[in-house]
Amino acid sequence: MTAEPRPPAVTMRGICKAFDGVRVLQDVDFDVLQGEIHALAGGNGAGKSTLMKILQGVYSLDAGEISIAGEPVKLGSIHDARAAGVGMVFQEFSLVPSFTVAQNIFLTTEPKGRGGLLDDKEAARRARTVFQRMEVNVDPNAKIADLGTAYWQLTEIAKALAQDAKVLIMDEPTASLAKHEADALFELAGRLKVEGVSIIYISHRMDEIYRLADRITILRDGRWHLTEALTDVTPEQIVEGIVGRQLEDALQYRDRSVVTGGVPLLEARGLRSGSRVRDVSFSLHPGEILGIAGLMGSGRTELARCLFGIDKLDAGEVLLRGDVVDLGDTRKAISSGVALIPEDRRKQGLVLDHSVRDNLLLPLLGSIRRGLLLDDRRGTSLARALIERFTVKAANPSRPVRLLSGGNQQKVVIAKWLGTDPDVLVMDEPTAGVDIGTKNEILGMIRELADAGKAVLLISSEYPELLAVSDRVLVLREGRVVDDLARESIPDEEHLQLAVQGVRT
Amino acid sequence: MSRTTSVPPAAPSSGPGASRKIPLGLGGFDWHRYVIYIGFVVVFLVFAALLGDRGFLSSNNLLSILRQTSTITVIAVAMTYVIACAEIDLSVGSVAGLSSVVSAMAVSNWGLVPGILAGLGVGFAVGAINGGLVSMLNIPSFLVTLGMLGIAAGVAQWVTGSAPVPILNDTFNLMFGGGDIGPIPGRIVWSALFVALGAVVLAKTRFGRQVLATGGNRIAAEFTGVNTKKIKFQVLLISSVVAAIAGMLYAGRLQSGRFQWGAGDELSAIAAVILGGTSLFGGAGSVIGTLFGALLIGLINNGLILLGLDTSQQQVIRGAIIILAVALARKR
Numbered sequence: 126m127t128a129e130p131r132p133p134a135v136t137m138r139g140i141c142k143a144f145d146g147v148r149v150l151q152d153v154d155f156d157v158l159q160g161e162i163h164a165l166a167g168g169n170g171a172g173k174s175t176l177m178k179i180l181q182g183v184y185s186l187d188a189g190e191i192s193i194a195g196e197p198v199k200l201g202s203i204h205d206a207r208a209a210g211v212g213m214v215f216q217e218f219s220l221v222p223s224f225t226v227a228q229n230i231f232l233t234t235e236p237k238g239r240g241g242l243l244d245d246k247e248a249a250r251r252a253r254t255v256f257q258r259m260e261v262n263v264d265p266n267a268k269i270a271d272l273g274t275a276y277w278q279l280t281e282i283a284k285a286l287a288q289d290a291k292v293l294i295m296d297e298p299t300a301s302l303a304k305h306e307a308d309a310l311f312e313l314a315g316r317l318k319v320e321g322v323s324i325i326y327i328s329h330r331m332d333e334i335y336r337l338a339d340r341i342t343i344l345r346d347g348r349w350h351l352t353e354a355l356t357d358v359t360p361e362q363i364v365e366g367i368v369g370r371q372l373e374d375a376l377q378y379r380d381r382s383v384v385t386g387g388v389p390l391l392e393a394r395g396l397r398s399g400s401r402v403r404d405v406s407f408s409l410h411p412g413e414i415l416g417i418a419g420l421m422g423s424g425r426t427e428l429a430r431c432l433f434g435i436d437k438l439d440a441g442e443v444l445l446r447g448d449v450v451d452l453g454d455t456r457k458a459i460s461s462g463v464a465l466i467p468e469d470r471r472k473q474g475l476v477l478d479h480s481v482r483d484n485l486l487l488p489l490l491g492s493i494r495r496g497l498l499l500d501d502r503r504g505t506s507l508a509r510a511l512i513e514r515f516t517v518k519a520a521n522p523s524r525p526v527r528l529l530s531g532g533n534q535q536k537v538v539i540a541k542w543l544g545t546d547p548d549v550l551v552m553d554e555p556t557a558g559v560d561i562g563t564k565n566e567i568l569g570m571i572r573e574l575a576d577a578g579k580a581v582l583l584i585s586s587e588y589p590e591l592l593a594v595s596d597r598v599l600v601l602r603e604g605r606v607v608d609d610l611a612r613e614s615i616p617d618e619e620h621l622q623l624a625v626q627g628v629r630t
Numbered sequence: 631m632s633r634t635t636s637v638p639p640a641a642p643s644s645g646p647g648a649s650r651k652i653p654l655g656l657g658g659f660d661w662h663r664y665v666i667y668i669g670f671v672v673v674f675l676v677f678a679a680l681l682g683d684r685g686f687l688s689s690n691n692l693l694s695i696l697r698q699t700s701t702i703t704v705i706a707v708a709m710t711y712v713i714a715c716a717e718i719d720l721s722v723g724s725v726a727g728l729s730s731v732v733s734a735m736a737v738s739n740w741g742l743v744p745g746i747l748a749g750l751g752v753g754f755a756v757g758a759i760n761g762g763l764v765s766m767l768n769i770p771s772f773l774v775t776l777g778m779l780g781i782a783a784g785v786a787q788w789v790t791g792s793a794p795v796p797i798l799n800d801t802f803n804l805m806f807g808g809g810d811i812g813p814i815p816g817r818i819v820w821s822a823l824f825v826a827l828g829a830v831v832l833a834k835t836r837f838g839r840q841v842l843a844t845g846g847n848r849i850a851a852e853f854t855g856v857n858t859k860k861i862k863f864q865v866l867l868i869s870s871v872v873a874a875i876a877g878m879l880y881a882g883r884l885q886s887g888r889f890q891w892g893a894g895d896e897l898s899a900i901a902a903v904i905l906g907g908t909s910l911f912g913g914a915g916s917v918i919g920t921l922f923g924a925l926l927i928g929l930i931n932n933g934l935i936l937l938g939l940d941t942s943q944q945q946v947i948r949g950a951i952i953i954l955a956v957a958l959a960r961k962r
Contacts, residue, residue: 183853204855219853221846223913232843233855235836242834284854 131158133195134292134323135180135211140189142175149175153189153349155342157292162314162324164338164355168367168532168562171344173327177294180325181213182206194291212285214295220269220277227252227265230284255283259313275306282313286322293317296327300558303421311337329560331360343367368562378612381575383596385410388447390580391463391549393432396441401427403604405441409549409580414571416595417584418625424604425584426468429553432582433465434458445549459488464547466538468554468584474538475526482508482522484537488545507544515540516566532563539570550574551582556590568594588618600624665958666906666922673926673951677933684936691932693815699928700807700821701726701876703921705895706902707821707828708872710920711865713903714832716845716912717764717771719866722873722899724782725756726892729877731786734795734887737802745802746878753874756782760870761863771866779896786889794888797881806882817879824872829917841865845912901952902927926955 137155141148150172157163167173178184180191182200191198193209200206213219220229227248228235236251238244252265256279263279272280278298285293295314299307314324314337326338334341335355343350343366350366351358389408396405401424409415419425430436432443434452442449445461452458458465467473475484485508486493493504508522517536519529526537535555542550552571556564571594575581585591591598598615600608608624615621677686685691705722712719729752737745756778763774797803807817832838843851844858852858873892880891904910905926906919930951934944 202855203853207855213853215853219847219850221843221850221913223846223909224843228839232839232851233836235839237836242830243836243839 131160133157134159134161134193135325136190136192136195137176137180138190140176140179140191141187142172142179142184143187148347150179150347153344153347154352155349156352157323157325158339159194159291159323160318160321161340162318162326162338164326164328164334164341165344166328166334166341166363166367167344167350168560171367172347173344174296176344177213177296177325177327180206180211180292180294182211207288207290210289210291212282212288212290212293214278214281214285214293214298220280222270223268225249225266225268226263226272226276226280226283229269229280230255230265230287232284234288251287252283255287259283259286260316261309261313275302275309278302278310279313286317290322292323292325294325294327297329297558298326299328299330299333307333329558329564331363331561334363335360364561367560368565378593379572380612381412381414381572381596383410383413383575385413389444390446391432391582392444392447394442394444396428396431396443397439397604398431398436399427399439401604402431402436405601405604405606407599407606407609409582411548411578411580412575414575414581414583414594414596416591416598417582417601418586418588418591418598418621419601420625421586423601425601426553427604428601429465429467429551429582429584432458432549432551433463435465459545459547462548464542464545464550466542466550466552466555468557470531470535470538474541475534477527478525480523481512481517481519481526481529481537484526485511485522485541485544488541511540511544515543515570532559535559535563535567539567543574547579549580549582551584553584554586555583556585556587564590588621592618592621602627663907665955666919666926669905669955669958670922670926670929673929673933677929677936681933681936686933686936691936693818695925695928695932696818697815698931699924700815700817701879701892702895702898702902702927703821703924704824704876704879705873705892706899706906706920706924707824707917708865708869709896709899709903710828710906710908710915710917711832711838711841712771712869713900713908713910714845714912714915715841715862715865716848717862717865718775718900719760719771719869719873720775720896721756721760721778721782722869722876723892723895723897724779724786725753725870725873726877726880726895727889728752728756728782728786729874730881730887730891731790731795731889732887733802733878734797734881735789737797737799738795742799742801745797745799749874749878749881750871752877753871754867756874757867757870758863761866764866765859765863771862775866783889783893790887790889792889794886796886798885802878803882803885807879808882808885817883820875820879825917825921828920832915832917837861837864842913842915845909845915847913898924898927905952905955927952 133156135157137153140150140153142150153172153176155176165173175184179186182203182205185201191200198209200209221232227245230252231248235243236247238247249265256263259282261279263276269277269280282293298310302310318324328334338355340352340354341358341363342352343363345366390411391409394406396402405428407415417425417428427436431438432452434454434457443452444450450461452461482505486504489507490499493500493507512519512522515536517540518533526534529537539555556567559567568590571581571583583591583595592615596612598610598621599606600610610624709719709722729749732752733745733749736748760774760778763769764771807820809816811819832841840851840856840861843856844861848858877892881887884891902923903920905923906916908915908919930948931944934947
């Protein structure tokens, strides 16, 4: 392709940043052209978010230069960055839930009417104009708390555009979106690009990067590693660039020849619960990994909730080692040897402000009790053992878990439950939002656990991942099992995709 | 019209959030938001029916309800800002007491203007300390102002040796709540002034919006460019200064300063704010709601007295009504 020379939107040169003497970024160069979608990738702790926070004016830089639209700028605060035209679409949404869409869009830049008082009608009118430009349908007077995450994201984008942002930073924007919502977002990104808006796109999802981005820059261990047009780089090169080594292919299925005779460890018979789980039966043997595939709303998550005693069963029974068990609440489920790695680690999996240690020990408090009191020393050594076993990168186990990267937080959630030594592990989207390196580690962990005789129920919307580890795949549709496929009978991803969509081959 | 891609079709055609936003649509009526007004009317009608023959509806009695709630209303208006910002100020009652004492002493020694300035000075000093500790050192406002509650009350009692300080300056007494403007007691004018100003500033100015944003999602506000530390400092400063003015209103009406003036007012003010629909978790607040919260409390006090209940019984019933009202106002 003959690339027309486009003017630069952002030029970052020789960026260095250290926290408490620890180098986080060293001599990083980063360029984005006008009207370009530029993917930014790297493993946990590679420095992506630090680099972006410098561009937003949240962190100051120790050394280096930044130019925006060719003009050298000093970004001393968020204000400076916004004035220079940098807008951020936050991963953790930066909206005030009790405000309307328009009030959020114009927070700190509210239009004023007579007597210098705020004019919410004018704000709503201007918001409507922005949404028209984005070609999306959002009611500016709706309250954020009443809307779904897809709308939050559109509001975030509108907020940036209303301030005339020329550069949009999107951090894992599809992490909490359903597929059709993500598609709509990609369309919007494409339109903005045509308008000359540059987008810095941070994502772990390879398909999105290829679909959307023009170029990719990879950071590794705080250094610039590579910048390349996506037409000139293979997924293998990207993965290798992020992880820093050739991966033994974790996404390659290995036949683990599970013995499925004998009494199943877990058996579900005709489960029904609420409107989402209608009729689910399956059996799961020791050492087996059972994948659950299905579209959004097929009842995957609700099934997991039933098995862990969060949702009550309306009909059907659950058997553990051949005996009917009552999973009436989560405590019963835990004592029966079932553990759930929940979908949303931040909300359901962790007490974010508590330390890594305390989070790890939460389900284990019973076992470290001495008399009436907790045995602190045993707790600490137990936590340390779990951290080591699951290679959680935590500088200090007594710091809040909130400070860890997403991948490491997920490891804490997994470690926490494996500390209870469960027999049955239910994992709901265990690799959502983690980088490729950690994802491979987690998949490796799942295989190890199964090899050690545990039964794993893996819910995932990523087919390559399901196919990589599952020995069998259960396809759910509208709360019913519509297919129970042995791994050998699924030749490829497309086949599974069709089965999930309900297209017969 | 441009081609609109109707993106994530959560609520088809009617647009997002439409189902819950229609103010008077069938079944969509969000009565939680208006529970304080409904409650006010209901309690008023009940008392009117029960106590109509005992003078409840006389203009004298109704005016006295307004008069009795006026000082709490003033404190509660400022408290609305503090709570909407997801902070709390427990020191307002003691600050009122301290300011009544200090302004009384200053009035007797140096005259009217120094007296007023001294009272305001108490508010500024305490507010700056509260706000500084909360915003600079990140100490929870609950703890800071709990400590300040004791300190301010202690200082007020200490400097006066527990005795009241009489105020003989008639201008002071007339200005601060003793006098009338036409048929309307001055105190009611003061509280009307505070309510009007407070309502407009909270709903219609950038400062008010930023207070709500700080309370609704501090991180989001900070990342949007709101100086949330400054906002927290300001609301706690305002709260103390207004409490100091309330202290002078006590002093003017009772023609003396005393450490006990205002004692316990923080709880009535907080109750009025929460009854008025301001979220205890911040992010949403209404000064008009607060006014009606304060009036409802005053109404209940008045009605219970007319019913002939003694103080202990009043307390029990008042507490129960407040819990009930807050429970009803809660969503879900």
